[in-house]
Amino acid sequence: MSMQAMIDEWYPVGIAAQLDTAGRNTLLMGEPIVVATDADGQAKVTGGNGRTLPVRIRYGHVWTSLGEPKKEVFPIPEADQPGRRYVDVGVVRVRCSPLRAVENFLDIAHFPFVHTDILGAEPHTEVQSYKVEIREDVDEVWATQVKFYQPQAAKSASGGITTEYMYRVPAPTCSVLYKTCPPRPSEWDVITLFVQPLTEELCDVWPWMALFDDDTPMTDLIHFQQTIFLQDRSILENQIPRLLPLDPGMEIPTRADLTSVAYRRWLKRHNYTYGAQLVAQ
Amino acid sequence: MKLYDYILSPSCYKVRLMAALSGVSLDIRPVDFHPGLEHRGPELLALNPAGSIPILQDGDLILTESSAILVYLAAKAGPEWLASDKPEEAARVQQWLSFSGRLTASLGGARLHEMLLRPGDIDALQRQGVAALRELELGLVEQAERGMRFLAADRPTVADIACFPYVALAPDGGVSLDAYPAIRLWSRRLRSLDRFIEMPGVHRLHELKAEPTVEESKV
Numbered sequence: 001m002s003m004q005a006m007i008d009e010w011y012p013v014g015i016a017a018q019l020d021t022a023g024r025n026t027l028l029m030g031e032p033i034v035v036a037t038d039a040d041g042q043a044k045v046t047g048g049n050g051r052t053l054p055v056r057i058r059y060g061h062v063w064t065s066l067g068e069p070k071k072e073v074f075p076i077p078e079a080d081q082p083g084r085r086y087v088d089v090g091v092v093r094v095r096c097s098p099l100r101a102v103e104n105f106l107d108i109a110h111f112p113f114v115h116t117d118i119l120g121a122e123p124h125t126e127v128q129s130y131k132v133e134i135r136e137d138v139d140e141v142w143a144t145q146v147k148f149y150q151p152q153a154a155k156s157a158s159g160g161i162t163t164e165y166m167y168r169v170p171a172p173t174c175s176v177l178y179k180t181c182p183p184r185p186s187e188w189d190v191i192t193l194f195v196q197p198l199t200e201e202l203c204d205v206w207p208w209m210a211l212f213d214d215d216t217p218m219t220d221l222i223h224f225q226q227t228i229f230l231q232d233r234s235i236l237e238n239q240i241p242r243l244l245p246l247d248p249g250m251e252i253p254t255r256a257d258l259t260s261v262a263y264r265r266w267l268k269r270h271n272y273t274y275g276a277q278l279v280a281q
Numbered sequence: 282m283k284l285y286d287y288i289l290s291p292s293c294y295k296v297r298l299m300a301a302l303s304g305v306s307l308d309i310r311p312v313d314f315h316p317g318l319e320h321r322g323p324e325l326l327a328l329n330p331a332g333s334i335p336i337l338q339d340g341d342l343i344l345t346e347s348s349a350i351l352v353y354l355a356a357k358a359g360p361e362w363l364a365s366d367k368p369e370e371a372a373r374v375q376q377w378l379s380f381s382g383r384l385t386a387s388l389g390g391a392r393l394h395e396m397l398l399r400p401g402d403i404d405a406l407q408r409q410g411v412a413a414l415r416e417l418e419l420g421l422v423e424q425a426e427r428g429m430r431f432l433a434a435d436r437p438t439v440a441d442i443a444c445f446p447y448v449a450l451a452p453d454g455g456v457s458l459d460a461y462p463a464i465r466l467w468s469r470r471l472r473s474l475d476r477f478i479e480m481p482g483v484h485r486l487h488e489l490k491a492e493p494t495v496e497e498s499k500v
Contacts, residue, residue: 090316219313230481
């Protein structure tokens with residue numbers, strides 16, 4: 001494990017709308033931090049030794065870093081389109097590696113078995129071939145042309161449709177999913193998984209969405225996403241080894257796992273190994 | 282019948298499960314319990330000063346205790362889920378309905394702490410949860426000796442539905458079920474009932490499906 005490469009990244013540490021002066025005592029990569037508002041109502045994050053950490057407010061969440069970020073929080077241009085509704089789904093703690101939480105988000109093969117009758121259903125279990133690349137210009141992992149038959153792809157979907165997905169990993173513990181938007185076929189719904197690494201084996205997950213859906217009540221949107229994520233949680237907590245294996249000796253991937261393979265390769269290339277297992281044990 | 286419901290609440294799930302098993306259709310009113318804390322807002326506090334969910338509203342009747350709701354649904358649509366008139370069985374049903382409150386306080390508290398970051402003394406909650414599970418395991422073993430597969434009878438009753446959700450979701454709060462074979466068998470029996478429904482964290486019994494047929498080797 002090396003923290004150094006990941007220390008300069010931005011991490012989500014709270015919902016901006018829920019900050020107060022009392023503050024939220026939490027951890028970031030093992031370091032105790034306090035996320036609060038200051039006397040002027042501005043977000044303030046204090047590190048373990050009392051030092052003030054950098055702060056950004058983006059996508060409904062407070063972001064901070066233990067190091068010196070070389071870039072701003074990654075852009076999601078679609079999220080700034082007018083007419084979208086923003087959904088703060090709320091924090092969920094998971095006893096798993098932050099990298100495993102992201103990897104699970106990138107996987108579609110488990111849909112019929114874990115998200116039965118919502119994101120997938122037997123016998124429609126085949127993962128059709130899709131494209132995966134590490135985009136060198138932006139230094140991100142992308143999976144495109146991902147298609148899957150879904151009984152209820154979104155709260156706004158009525159009946160089964162073949163949904164198209166694009167996945168993107170712009171930061172080691174964050175993923176952005178673009179998904180067919182049932183009410184507006186020409187646009188993509190944006191669904192994100194922002195993961196706060198508490199330790200190498202414990203994380204707080206902050207799902208967030210930017211949707212074109214004017215009809216569904218906000219609570220229904222929150223509950224739809226919480227349902228999906230809580231179906232994943234018990235699986236994530238039972239994965240062994242607890243750290244994400246980066247040594248190819250540990251597992252045999254299949255074609256359906258191409259996104260995971262690229263994600264692991266990208267992590268390894270950047271030495272993003274906080275939460276990873278480097279040598280198979 | 283209107284249910285003020287939270288999809289991740291085991292107590293609300295009890296009501297949804299009982300309704301599904303007894304064929305009652307509910308008008309679901311989702312409550313933003315997390316992150317919105319809507320159950321502590323004025324509209325819901327007016328219905329239930331305790332600030333908890335589920336709340337079941339049927340005409341003038343407002344029920345806020347999940348065991349009472351289970352009994353109400355069963356009495357209306359599935360009397361076979363209630364105790365018979367045998368004194369011992371009736372008492373066992375009441376015994377486990379009351380006991381289910383301990384599961385909510387211990388395993389439910391641990392789950393809220395570990396999953397949604399609610400405050401609590403996690404060591405004490407988990408310890409109390411383990412004590413309750415041991416008691417439930419023993420109760421099921423003793424029932425088996427009497428030739429009965431469920432908590433109060435040889436058929437499932439409201440008592441089983443009251444106890445099942447917090448037990449099945451104990452691992453969410455960091456309490457393993459590995460040490461309790463009678464509980465695991467009981468859980469499997471309940472999950473294989475006709476019209477059983479799941480909630481997030483309670484998985485479908487895929488393994489109960491028919492064995493796949495293996496093609497004969499062409500060699």
